[in-house]
Amino acid sequence: MHDLPHHPHPDPPPPAGEGRGGGVSGGACPLLAAHGLSLRYGAVPALDDVSLSIWPGEVVAIVGESGSGKTTLLRVLSGLLRPEAGEVLYRDPEGAAHSIHGMGEAALRRLHRSDWGFVHQNPRDGLRLGVSAGGNIGERLMATGARHYGCIRAAASDWLRRVEIDPARLDHLPRTFSGGMQQRLQIARTLVTHPRLVFMDEPTGGLDVSVQARLLDLIRGLVAELGLSVLLVTHDIAAARLLAHRMLVMRRGRVVESGLTDRVLDDPQHEYTQLLVASVLAA
């Protein structure tokens, strides 16, 4: 048996309607739903008719080999890239659906500051290296309206502790931190505002194996504690196994298989998924 997180939905949404084609389901309410996303870089089809949805409290992993389109998909879903075709709908806390690529830059920026978080593979892309650790966390709180200096500092200290960084380092610059500490600081900065949906792009990439394991454990604990919805891009099947309720397998811009994580990994249906799983078992 695998120690998979309990799926937040007693009756998890069927994978039908995901992958190639398919539609956003009508009556039910996913947090984010994408339909028919396509994007090419010149002649390279980075995304080819991709559809997916993520539900409140759900962790969905997007896996696949290098160049399969994972990062492009995450960037399109989070509004950082515009698709040539298709649509991404986000449901706000009041239940209204918004088209991500139709909402305008200011509204999208607000969403990224409040409801959403983005954890980059390279912490330098998600941190301000010239600002103290506490400042990095406090800044995001202030962007959502926090003003009381003492409260902001206390929250920053608390979050340093939660990501296993000594709060005595509150005033230190992130460039004096190790790679693993910088990544944990980026996670603290992202989660301090309790976002509803977090995009993670290879959050453990580029770290030592032992540091990766510790970080995955930390992410797993925080995701469960905060009930976060997470879209996780990774080429690490073990990370997907540990964190994700569901997974999508990408190849050459297409979703070739999707389903509950243990089903996909223990009983892969697509030839490519079978190869992917076999290569991990052989390693």
Ligand SMILES: Nc1ncnc2c1ncn2[C@@H]1O[C@H](COP(=O)(O)OP(=O)(O)OP(=O)(O)O)[C@@H](O)[C@H]1O
């Ligand atoms: N800015 C760009 N210009 C041209 N081609 C691009 C660009 N970004 C990505 N591509 C191409 O699009 C395809 C998908 O790339 P993408 O980065 O989304 O894959 P990935 O699965 O995230 O890969 P990796 O795991 O190596 O990060 C690849 O063939 C890549 O070479």
